[in-house]
Amino acid sequence: MFYQQEFDVIVVGGGHAGTEAALAAARMGSSTLLLTHNLETIGQMSCNPAIGGIGKGHLVKEIDALGGAMGLATDHGGIQFRTLNSSKGPAVRATRAQADRSLYRLAIRHAVENQPNLTLFQQSCDDLIVENDRVCGVVTQMGLKFRAKSVVLTAGTFLGGTIHIGLENYRGGRAGDPPSLALAARLRELPFRVDRLKTGTPARLDARTLDFSVMQAQPGDEPVPVFSFMGSREMHPRQISCYITHTNERTHEIIRGGLDRSPMFTGVIEGIGPRYCPSIEDKITRFADKSSHQIFVEPEGLNSIEVYPNGISTSLPFDVQVNLVRSIKGFENAHIIRPGYAIEYDYFDPRDLKQTLETKFIQGLFFAGQINGTTGYEEAGAQGLIAGANAALQAAGKEPLTLRRDQAYMGVLIDDLATMGTKEPYRMFTSRAEYRLLLREDNADIRLTAVGREVGLVDDQRWAAFNAKIEMVEQEQQRLRGQWVHPEHAAVSQLNEHLKNPISREHSLEELIRRPEMTYEQLMSIEGIGPGLADPVAAEQVEIQIKYAGYITRQLDEIAKTQRHENTLLPVDFDFSKISGLSNEVVAKLSDARPETIGKAARISGITPAAISLLLVYLKKHG
Numbered sequence: 001m002f003y004q005q006e007f008d009v010i011v012v013g014g015g016h017a018g019t020e021a022a023l024a025a026a027r028m029g030s031s032t033l034l035l036t037h038n039l040e041t042i043g044q045m046s047c048n049p050a051i052g053g054i055g056k057g058h059l060v061k062e063i064d065a066l067g068g069a070m071g072l073a074t075d076h077g078g079i080q081f082r083t084l085n086s087s088k089g090p091a092v093r094a095t096r097a098q099a100d101r102s103l104y105r106l107a108i109r110h111a112v113e114n115q116p117n118l119t120l121f122q123q124s125c126d127d128l129i130v131e132n133d134r135v136c137g138v139v140t141q142m143g144l145k146f147r148a149k150s151v152v153l154t155a156g157t158f159l160g161g162t163i164h165i166g167l168e169n170y171r172g173g174r175a176g177d178p179p180s181l182a183l184a185a186r187l188r189e190l191p192f193r194v195d196r197l198k199t200g201t202p203a204r205l206d207a208r209t210l211d212f213s214v215m216q217a218q219p220g221d222e223p224v225p226v227f228s229f230m231g232s233r234e235m236h237p238r239q240i241s242c243y244i245t246h247t248n249e250r251t252h253e254i255i256r257g258g259l260d261r262s263p264m265f266t267g268v269i270e271g272i273g274p275r276y277c278p279s280i281e282d283k284i285t286r287f288a289d290k291s292s293h294q295i296f297v298e299p300e301g302l303n304s305i306e307v308y309p310n311g312i313s314t315s316l317p318f319d320v321q322v323n324l325v326r327s328i329k330g331f332e333n334a335h336i337i338r339p340g341y342a343i344e345y346d347y348f349d350p351r352d353l354k355q356t357l358e359t360k361f362i363q364g365l366f367f368a369g370q371i372n373g374t375t376g377y378e379e380a381g382a383q384g385l386i387a388g389a390n391a392a393l394q395a396a397g398k399e400p401l402t403l404r405r406d407q408a409y410m411g412v413l414i415d416d417l418a419t420m421g422t423k424e425p426y427r428m429f430t431s432r433a434e435y436r437l438l439l440r441e442d443n444a445d446i447r448l449t450a451v452g453r454e455v456g457l458v459d460d461q462r463w464a465a466f467n468a469k470i471e472m473v474e475q476e477q478q479r480l481r482g483q484w485v486h487p488e489h490a491a492v493s494q495l496n497e498h499l500k501n502p503i504s505r506e507h508s509l510e511e512l513i514r515r516p517e518m519t520y521e522q523l524m525s526i527e528g529i530g531p532g533l534a535d536p537v538a539a540e541q542v543e544i545q546i547k548y549a550g551y552i553t554r555q556l557d558e559i560a561k562t563q564r565h566e567n568t569l570l571p572v573d574f575d576f577s578k579i580s581g582l583s584n585e586v587v588a589k590l591s592d593a594r595p596e597t598i599g600k601a602a603r604i605s606g607i608t609p610a611a612i613s614l615l616l617v618y619l620k621k622h623g
């Protein structure tokens with residue numbers, strides 16, 4: 001039975017990839033259906049209640065710059081905000097927020113329910129309608145058929161999901177949710193390469209049974225950071241602290257004693273887990289010399305008694321979990337509300353995807369999120385937005401949207417996946433990007449909002465706010481370039497207090513900001529020069545663009561150089577070890593990947609622009 005006429009786009013799954021995909025397609029004017037197991041779990045965080053962090057915060061800002069929901073939902077749901085790496089350069093500064101799990105979910109639900117062109121339906125998708133290698137719709141558990149021009153699949157950890165606690169295991173999509181078995185079986189009939197990955201989560205604790213007085217409190221930053229370019233501090237709920245405690249030798253002894261009943265160490269779990277988010281049993285085995293590991297004690301919400309002990313993810317048997325938790329300072333009387341567990345699930349080799357996230361074998365079928373081998377809400381949201389946008393563009397017969405590696409972390413993420421694939425859960429780091437200085441959190445809107453506007457992802461309100469900001473920044477830059485301070489200027493004595501070398505000739509305000517010891521804020525505090533911009537975001541942009549102009553230009557030159565050599569051929573039997581100056585790791589990576597062109601070599605993760613320069617010099621000399 002066809003319940004409704006054909007949609008342009010159907011999105012399967014209401015997690016982080018699915019909601020961004022559905023919102024993106026609907027924003028662009030496509031009639032869109034979001035089909036998900038359970039409407040109550042739309043926007044649900046399966047694991048830790050936090051958004052952002054290094055590399056991930058960059059993705060959230062990019063999603064936001066393209067009109068996505070994650071940044072604003074975090075501003076509505078964040079209960080502790082921090083800027084990580086705040087003392088380092090702007091490229092690696094990253095925003096992170098502890099989120100109230102239910103406020104975040106409600107904010108996403110609100111966005112979804114108030115999005116024009118978006119229809120919701122609660123049912124499991126059990127089958128895809130495929131005709132002549134083209135997807136034409138989906139079939140639900142009760143046999144309802146929905147037809148569409150494109151389908152975006154975002155089933156997360158649910159495909160063939162198996163939950164493990166000790167040597168016990170059962171089928172599930174995540175704790176409390178059913179697995180997706182019929183769809184997983186159907187997908188295995190299609191010509192995709194499928195494998196298994198695993199991920200895990202810690203036990204959740206009852207806050208009333210913990211002694212916070214012996215833990216170290218960790219308040220958020222002041223002034224409180226804001227995530228969205230359209231966000232504000234006024235959106236934030238009440239802010240609270242997180243806490244820190246540690247594992248100890250006794251904890252590690254208990255864990256070692258339970259390894260013979262660990263599904264990971266007895267070979268019951270075959271899927272590979274996230275290297276950068278290992279379980280506690282993995283950590284104490286891999287880093288056997290460490291006598292203690294840090295645990296961030298994170299509240300799950302303002303009105304929740306649940307606490308998430310970040311750092312002790314485990315799939316050990318429940319009795320071992322109880323003992324290990326109670327061996328930790330402050331947790332001596334802890335009551336576990338939900339056991340920790342690991343989950344194994346199907347994922348598809350992302351090398352079977354185009355850069356648009358459309359599958360190579362079935363036209364109109366897009367994959368996004370955890371099913372592509374990634375881990376994390378932000379990585380899922382980023383893929384969802386791009387897949388949803390491309391599903392909408394294809395349905396409308398328009399050109400696709402792809403982002404380059406020098407344009408966005410989203411471009412890096414998708415290019416890494418589609419070019420190199422992944423054998424372990426892939427998460428974003430700033431080190432994965434070659435052009436970090438260009439891909440900053442602070443300029444995500446400058447990089448992407450116009451791109452989003454062009455394809456219909458960015459609404460009038462965001463577009464107007466963006467243009468007002470850009471105008472403000474440009475006007476201020478012009479003023480700083482055109483206003484001069486000479487040695488007799490009334491403000492000079494005040495100015496010299498901030499400078500290493502007092503000024504002895506005329507300087508523009510722009511030149512003064514370029515000095516490492518001078519900040520925009522300091523300069524503007526001087527009478528006769530300030531007050532400058534009141535908007536701290538625009539002021540930061542002015543300062544970063546001036547201070548880093550030299551480095552940014554150099555990076556733009558490098559990009560131009562690499563693009564010039566994009567199609568320069570590399571011989572098939574090229575011996576990379578002959579190039580002096582290349583590290584063994586780089587030689588190994590190049591020899592393994594055997595790129596046919598310089599462009600392809602440059603896109604291999606870990607191959608730096610410096611390595612490409614050495615390669616080019618060698619080819620020029622010997623080519």
Ligand code: FAD
Pocket residue numbers: 012013014015016017018035036037038041042044045046047048123124125126154155156157158159173174175177180183199200201274277341342343368369370371374375376377380381427
């Ligand atoms: P999900 O958030 O899983 O959403 C999938 C959605 O699809 C759900 O709404 C589901 O109901 C729906 N769905 C599935 N199949 C169907 C179907 N057939 N029909 C209709 N609807 C369907 N991330 C980290 O970064 N670090 C971690 O340490 C970490 N640990 C994790 C531990 C566990 C136990 C789990 C479950 C996840 C963990 N994650 C972790 C991963 C994080 O939750 C995911 O990366 C993120 O949620 C992926 O988003 P997604 O949208 O791809 O999928």
